[in-house]
Amino acid sequence: MDEQNIEQRPFDLGRDTGPAPGTGSLTQSAQRMVSTSADMAQQATEMAMGAAADTASSIASSVKELLDRQVDRGAELVGHFANSVRRAADDLDNHAPQVAGVVRGISDRIESYSRDLHGQSVGQLMQAAADFTRRQPALVLGLAAVAGFFAVRVVSATPSISSSGLELERGRDS
Numbered sequence: 001m002d003e004q005n006i007e008q009r010p011f012d013l014g015r016d017t018g019p020a021p022g023t024g025s026l027t028q029s030a031q032r033m034v035s036t037s038a039d040m041a042q043q044a045t046e047m048a049m050g051a052a053a054d055t056a057s058s059i060a061s062s063v064k065e066l067l068d069r070q071v072d073r074g075a076e077l078v079g080h081f082a083n084s085v086r087r088a089a090d091d092l093d094n095h096a097p098q099v100a101g102v103v104r105g106i107s108d109r110i111e112s113y114s115r116d117l118h119g120q121s122v123g124q125l126m127q128a129a130a131d132f133t134r135r136q137p138a139l140v141l142g143l144a145a146v147a148g149f150f151a152v153r154v155v156s157a158t159p160s161i162s163s164s165g166l167e168l169e170r171g172r173d174s
Contacts, residue, residue: 067122075118082111 085107092100117125133140 064122071120071122071125072118075114078110078117079114082107082114085110 085103089100089103089107092103120128
């Protein structure tokens with residue numbers, strides 16, 4: 001009888017006889033595990049990217065709020081400066097009323113600028129600056145040239161410290 005079973009199931013290494021009995025469910029289980037692992041990895045990646053986006057968004061929001069508060073503080077400072085200019089105009093009233101009127105007009109403009117600045121966001125200020133630059137490009141270019149001229153004058157007027165100058169200073173201290 002054992003000889004018949006052997007003859008009925010020939011042993012051939014060259015032929016693929018399919019999965020061994022009981023291995024089909026093992027292969028399917030492995031495929032499900034790989035698929036589940038891939039899904040979990042994708043979900044973890046999406047969660048990490050979402051967390052990074054949320055973090056970047058909250059940082060940008062915090063920076064924007066900080067800058068907006070600084071704009072309000074700057075507006076308050078400009079308002080204090082306008083009050084100081086107005087007091088100077090009041091002081092000039094007795095000795096130079098014409099100059100006092102000019103200084104008072106400047107004070108009014110500064111105070112108006114302070115009111116306009118108060119409550120605006122950094123984005124609104126940037127948009128206003130961009131609009132002004134589009135309307136008055138020559139003026140902006142001229143102001144940039146004047147600012148550059150003064151910057152060069154300040155830098156060139158600053159005494160440079162050479163190594164020999166430092167040695168002379170050290171020699172005098174001894």
